[in-house]
Amino acid sequence: MATLGDLERTVMDLLWATPEAxxxxxxxxxxxxxxxxxxxxxxxxxxxxxxxxxxxxKGLVERERDSRPHRYTSVTSREDHTAxxxxxxxxxxxxxxxxxxxxxxxxSEAEAKTLRKLLGGS
Amino acid sequence: MFWASYLLAALAxxxxxxxxxxxxxxxxxxxxxxxAMVLWQSIALGGGLSMIGAMLVWGLEPLGDNLVSAxxxxxRILVSDEPAASLGVVHVxxxxxxxxxxxxxxxxxxxxxxxxxxxxxxxxxxLTLLSSPAxxxxxxxxxxxxxxxxxxxxxxxxxxxxxxxxxxxxxxRAELDAVLTxxxxxxxxxxxxxxWAFAAWRSALPWLPxxxxxxxxxxxxxxxxxxxxxxxxxxxPTLVRAIAIVGSGxxxxxxDTLNDPLAEDAGAPAARGTxxxxxxxxxxxxxxxRLQRLLTPLPxxxxxxxxxxxxxxxxxxxxxxxxxxxxxxIG
Numbered sequence: 001m002a003t004l005g006d007l008e009r010t011v012m013d014l015l016w017a018t019p020e021a022x023x024x025x026x027x028x029x030x031x032x033x034x035x036x037x038x039x040x041x042x043x044x045x046x047x048x049x050x051x052x053x054x055x056x057x058k059g060l061v062e063r064e065r066d067s068r069p070h071r072y073t074s075v076t077s078r079e080d081h082t083a084x085x086x087x088x089x090x091x092x093x094x095x096x097x098x099x100x101x102x103x104x105x106x107x108s109e110a111e112a113k114t115l116r117k118l119l120g121g122s
Numbered sequence: 123m124f125w126a127s128y129l130l131a132a133l134a135x136x137x138x139x140x141x142x143x144x145x146x147x148x149x150x151x152x153x154x155x156x157x158a159m160v161l162w163q164s165i166a167l168g169g170g171l172s173m174i175g176a177m178l179v180w181g182l183e184p185l186g187d188n189l190v191s192a193x194x195x196x197x198r199i200l201v202s203d204e205p206a207a208s209l210g211v212v213h214v215x216x217x218x219x220x221x222x223x224x225x226x227x228x229x230x231x232x233x234x235x236x237x238x239x240x241x242x243x244x245x246x247x248x249l250t251l252l253s254s255p256a257x258x259x260x261x262x263x264x265x266x267x268x269x270x271x272x273x274x275x276x277x278x279x280x281x282x283x284x285x286x287x288x289x290x291x292x293x294x295r296a297e298l299d300a301v302l303t304x305x306x307x308x309x310x311x312x313x314x315x316x317x318w319a320f321a322a323w324r325s326a327l328p329w330l331p332x333x334x335x336x337x338x339x340x341x342x343x344x345x346x347x348x349x350x351x352x353x354x355x356x357x358x359p360t361l362v363r364a365i366a367i368v369g370s371g372x373x374x375x376x377x378d379t380l381n382d383p384l385a386e387d388a389g390a391p392a393a394r395g396t397x398x399x400x401x402x403x404x405x406x407x408x409x410x411x412r413l414q415r416l417l418t419p420l421p422x423x424x425x426x427x428x429x430x431x432x433x434x435x436x437x438x439x440x441x442x443x444x445x446x447x448x449x450x451x452i453g
Contacts, residue, residue: 005250012251058247078252085248086267086286101308101317101344103272103301104369104409111409115370118413119363 007043007051010034012060016078021064021071024048124183126445130176133441137169142332146339152415154423154431155346159316161435162340166323168438170227174220175442181216184208188450230326231319238318242277249275253284259302264290270368274305276314283309289368297364300356307351313344342408349412362416369409 014030015022022030028048052072055061060081064071089102107115142165145151151158179189185199185208186192196217198204206214249263256262263284270289275282283305290298308314320340324333352361423431 005247009251060251081248082252082265082267085245085252086265086269086271088245089271089273089284090269101274101305101313101341101348103304104365107369107371107409112370114410115366115413119366119370 004051004054007047008055011048011051011055012074012078015061015072015074021067021073023069023071024052025069027052027072124180126449127176127180127183130172130179130442130445133445134169134172134176137165137172137438138330139332141165141169142335146332146335150423150427151339151343152346152411153420154428155343155350157423157428157431157435159340159343159347161431162336162343163316163319164435164438166320166336168442171439171442172445174224174227175446177216177220177223179446181209181213181220184210184213189446190450227322227326231322234322234325235318238321242275246275246277246280246282249282249284256285259283261306262302270371272301272305272368274308276309276312281309292367292371293364296356296360297367300352300361300364301368303355304348304352304361307348308344311344311347311351313348316340316344338408342411345408345412346415349416353416358416358419362413365409365413365416 010031011027014027014034024045028043028045031048032042052061052063056063056072060075061072062075064073142162145158145161145165182189182192182196185195199206199209249265253263253265256264261282263282265284265286267286268288269286270292271284271286272289273284275284283302285298285301289301293301317340320333320337324337327333349361422428
């Protein structure tokens with residue numbers, strides 16, 4: 001049984017892979033055809049629409065207003081989202097310190113130099 | 123009850139100022155990180171208790187010989203129409219301040235918890251979309267990003283460790299194991315709860331400089347504790363290499379960064395993820411401490427010394443409540 005998270009992921013993967021906007025029908029067909037799809041079953045269009053509206057609320061997809069049926073595109077690329085997420089991890093803002101424990105925190109340029117020396121010298 | 127309130131106030135001042143400064147400057151915490159962690163917690167908790175207790179006891183003093191009878195007297199004033207003439211303005215002020223401080227501390231703790239929960243759940247949502255599970259590691263996700271980074275995202279049964287593929291490219295299998303055991307130690311030892319408590323402490327008392335000291339010390343100590351756990355699975359040179367590689371974000375055999383003195387200023391920090399713009403200095407100091415501790419290990423604190431530090435920690439938690447009820451016992 002695929003979770004909503006899995007479905008969202010499958011839909012986003014398709015939208016990221018497709019340059020043009022897609023309708024919910026087209027998405028459903030693509031999910032059904034996907035090789036070894038993580039979702040792995042036929043979905044009702046209403047399910048796809050539910051997933052799309054959740055993704056829209058999260059600001060990940062947008063709907064073309066003037067088309068009927070509505071066509072959906074991703075707001076930004078997968079790479080941009082990843083960069084944004086990693087920025088959250090890499091930049092230690094005071095109000096974020098409690099969220100994540102990073103293996104090695106931010107390092108100053110001088111510190112990085114010392115570390116490199118250490119690696120070269122040992 | 124006066125003397126009890128003065129003792130509590132003195133304890134509150136010691137725990138708010140000289141004690142955290144002394145502990146943050148001491149070098150022994152690197153030799154006994156767990157003990158130091160317990161001591162930091164009792165300083166914060168004992169400090170809060172004595173701050174509130176001092177004001178409460180002082181404010182209630184005119185109403186009774188001990189805390190119980192005084193509180194009962196205060197309740198009578200609140201619920202029935204008993205005249206409050208015995209309470210001066212200063213006493214009412216002290217009681218209100220104690221109540222407000224208590225409410226402030228508790229509500230900040232709750233609000234910080236909610237804020238952290240929200241950030242985590244949003245982050246987890248995005249991870250679901252952007253990462254894929256690691257091939258041979260349970261509860262580990264891989265995200266496609268060139269900067270070598272590893273971190274953990276706590277969340278009960280859904281806790282995960284996240285690695286970038288930039289990290290996997292740079293590290294050997296053994297070094298990756300060092301990173302993963304380090305991160306899972308954070309999760310198993312529930313370090314996020316400590317970070318939460320001290321983040322709350324800091325946002326509740328931002329005007330108290332030692333709250334920042336405490337937060338820094340605690341985040342440094344949890345790294346040492348996780349390092350110690352990692353050392354039970356991998357050898358020390360492997361862990362040191364992993365820290366140094368991730369910290370410097372560079373391979374040792376990159377000629378331009380190693381041997382060429384002219385390359386010193388030509389480095390592009392952004393490409394290595396060395397985000398030292400936003401308060402990275404504290405982190406850098408902590409990384410230096412960690413490495414120094416691993417490279418030149420000092421013997422752990424003796425049992426006697428650790429026992430002493432733990433007894434102090436215990437006393438800091440026992441004394442404030444004891445002072446609250448002491449007048450009753452003596453009187």
